[in-house]
Amino acid sequence: MQKVSRTLLNPKTVPISDVVDLQTALDGKATTTQGGKADSAIQPGDPRLLNAWGNFKGTSPLAVNKSYNVSSVTRVAQGVYDVNLATAMTDANYVVTVGVRGSPGHNTHEPEISLQTTTSFRIQTPSDGETAYGLSDWDMVSFMVKG
Numbered sequence: 091m092q093k094v095s096r097t098l099l100n101p102k103t104v105p106i107s108d109v110v111d112l113q114t115a116l117d118g119k120a121t122t123t124q125g126g127k128a129d130s131a132i133q134p135g136d137p138r139l140l141n142a143w144g145n146f147k148g149t150s151p152l153a154v155n156k157s158y159n160v161s162s163v164t165r166v167a168q169g170v171y172d173v174n175l176a177t178a179m180t181d182a183n184y185v186v187t188v189g190v191r192g193s194p195g196h197n198t199h200e201p202e203i204s205l206q207t208t209t210s211f212r213i214q215t216p217s218d219g220e221t222a223y224g225l226s227d228w229d230m231v232s233f234m235v236k237g
Contacts, residue, residue, distance in 0.1 A: 141184065142175055142235035148190075148215065148227045155230070169215045169225025173233065178208040184237030190215050191230040199223070201231070211235075 132138060144157030152165045161176040188201040205212040213233065217226040 140234050141177075141179060141237050143233065144173070145230055145232040146171070147229065148231045149229060150227070159235075165227075166212070167225070168227055169217075171213045171215075171231065172205075172210055173213060174210045175208075175235070179235070179237045180208070181237070182206050182208050184235055186211055186213075187234045188213055188215075189232045190228040191232075192217065192226070192228045 140158070142157075142159035144160045144163070145155050146157075146163050147153040147155065148165070148169075148171065150165075152163065152171075154160070154163050157163075159176045161174045163174075164172045166172055184206075186203045186206070188203065190201060199216040199218065202214040202216065203211055204214065213231060214225055215228050215231060216223065217228075218224075
């Protein structure tokens with residue numbers, strides 16, 4: 091199992107002794123070491139972990155491939171999806187990051203987030219389809235939520 095130092099992220103402020111085992115962090119069982127002393131184990135809900143994540147097949151028929159803290163994904167229209175969270179966020183000011191993997195013949199544009207509440211948000215996936223700008227369904231839409 092590979093260990094990655096947070097020092098790689100910002101070597102000016104984080105000592106090399108601050109190391110997190112990424113795989114066990116994802117399993118909710120990691121510990122961090124700071125100056126050689128172990129912190130308590132990372133548990134679900136720890137502020138260092140994502141609040142929700144997922145990926146789904148955006149083309150028909152829609153299918154959720156993997157997710158965490160997501161109760162459902164609904165296709166509202168072509169290139170428009172509502173994501174419902176299983177556990178509400180504390181407020182609607184959380185961060186959502188979205189990426190798409192598409193089909194040949196489409197040029198992707200920045201996915202958009204709208205209608206963000208404590209329990210849901212909307213993803214819109216635009217493209218130009220090499221002819222006109224509009225919304226498109228994509229082979230895979232991935233997202234991460236951090237609040």
